[in-house]
Amino acid sequence: MSPAAPERRRTEQDEVTDAIRAAAAVDPQRGGHPDRAYAPYRSTGLRAPSQPLVVAPASLLEQTAPVFGAKDVRPTDADLTVHSTGEPLGERIVVTGRVLDRDGRPVRNQLVEVWQANASGRYAHDGDRHPAPLDPHFTGGGRCLTDDDGRYRFVTIKPGAYPWRNHHNAWRPAHIHFSLFGTAFTQRLVTQMYFPGDQLFHLDPIFSSVTDEKAQQRLIATYDHDTTVAEWALGYQWDIVLDGPGATPPDPDEV
């Protein structure tokens, strides 16, 4: 008879993982969006509203959205590897995809913004206390406009995973933050793009706040060899679908 294995002590991560599983067992979320009150992500505790949202028809104003154009972005804003005098460290990547409305129509000429940690998992932000090196050649912010097919394209560095203080030994899977506008104010979206195959997904309360597995898949980019640039950078594809009804953009000659 072999001796019983020593009992593993239960960790704080185990408790969070259990809470993630419990939250995933309840009814599916509307539209796949996370519930704002989501206990495993502790900062929601004092920040999620306690009253239900008030349902209201979008006003004429809210059926429109700000207009952005060539003067709002510089061509180099879309290449996060050229914002310094030298090249950043890490794995150079291309991230591209289309911004669509729920009818599959491209969201044209609209602003896409990204921000991210460097290859070591460190943000160029005073509040980031992760003892990983800053990269003097990488800030990690970028912008571009979508083209007529709704397509955006960024060149950047693959971000690293990083620890955070939600609970003991909490780590965020590598991700790029995305900010998107549609043709209506109601379509506004801020989200995060993840990389395929990350072992941290189901330990992470923010990724897991999206409880529907199909909706989770919509947050994960796909490795795409046709996007990969030979002898230069690996490529990822990630399409984004904006919520809510879109609007016909105003005719600039008319308004």
Next chain:
Amino acid sequence: MTLDPSPSQTVGPFFAFGLPFDGGGDLVPPGTAGAISLHGTVRDGAGAPVPDALLEFWQAGPDGRIPSRAGSLARDGRSFTGFARVPTDRSGDYTVRTLRPGPIAHSPEAPHLAVTVFARGLLHHLFTRVYFPNHVEANAADPLLSALPEERAATLMAVPDGWFGGPGYRFDVRLQGPGETVFLDLIGGSE
């Protein structure tokens, strides 16, 4: 074809080098005739200031026209783009310098600013509106304001207060708890 939307995720604590931009809160340059300050504090459920929130505002001009000009991120000092973006500071405070919106033709709503609130700890942004008390009749007829209990409607009303540069309005955002701001689930539109 109906595609499923991409889920929201929190803006997180480190958006400072990604989203705010110079002049983000200056819809009009200093000294502009009719300029107002719109300012306030974002607070959490314990009443503590939220130093890592980001607010966006979208509005018509004083003529009631909805702007369709680009250039919010690189303001030229002349074009009214209708869009502002401001992070809260260490005290949870924000300030926007703008013009009061005029009534939009054929809009059943009283003049208002559309607002989006982002913050660490908010997995999905929140929509709300800023109304102004001087539009007495339009506010009384506004479909949203008139459907809310008085104390809840009051959370959407800018409160006139002083500002060294002209008229000022206070609009505080309470994410949770006593005096919680009315947040909106906006539906419909041009479908």
